[in-house]
Amino acid sequence: MTEEFSSDSISKWATRIAAEIEPESEALAPMMMEAYLRGGRDRRQLFENRAELGGFLPDGGALLLPFAYMALSYIAKGLLKLYQSGGLSGISNLLSIWKNASDLIKTRKAREEAHAATETEARRSLRHTLDEVQRALREQGLSTDQCELISYRLMMVLLDEPIEGAQLVRTFQSESA
Secondary structure, eight states: OOTTSOHHHHHHHHHHHHHHHOGGGTTTHHHHHHHHHHOHHHHHHHHHOTTTTTOBOTTSOBOOHHHHHHHHHHHHHHHHHHHHHHOOSOHHHHHHHHHHHHHHTSSHHHHHHHHHHHOOHHHHHHHHHHHHHHHHHHHTTOOHHHHHHHHHHHHHHHHHSHHHHHHHHHHHHTTOO
């Protein structure tokens, strides 16, 4: 775990992510995120011993939260590459740009009019990052719907608070798979 992101912050973000992706896992989310960040055996157990952490969901699916943390690692790696090559002053600026662009296209009419104006290089790169995240999750055996749910909801949680979201991303950059 990095020094710059406190245990309380990790707990807060883990709970927020779980609330969006897998609400029934909220109570376990902070422990699971800390295990993911520790890496090694602790991380492997999140994927190998899912039954010990709550087993399978009523619909027969596996817990998605460990995969959300994996997705966050991939997002962090993609954002770091974009940040290093794009000359932006920070990852939080990149997230803010995407949030502002996303806000512009909430309605169908605004989406059609704003699409060309908001399709910046940063936005295309973020879309590419999400595609890579979804591809990596599919390789783990998740369905397309699960991959989309994880990646898009995870990004929306990050976009709620871009500055703190950037800090979380930096925490996961060193943990990128």
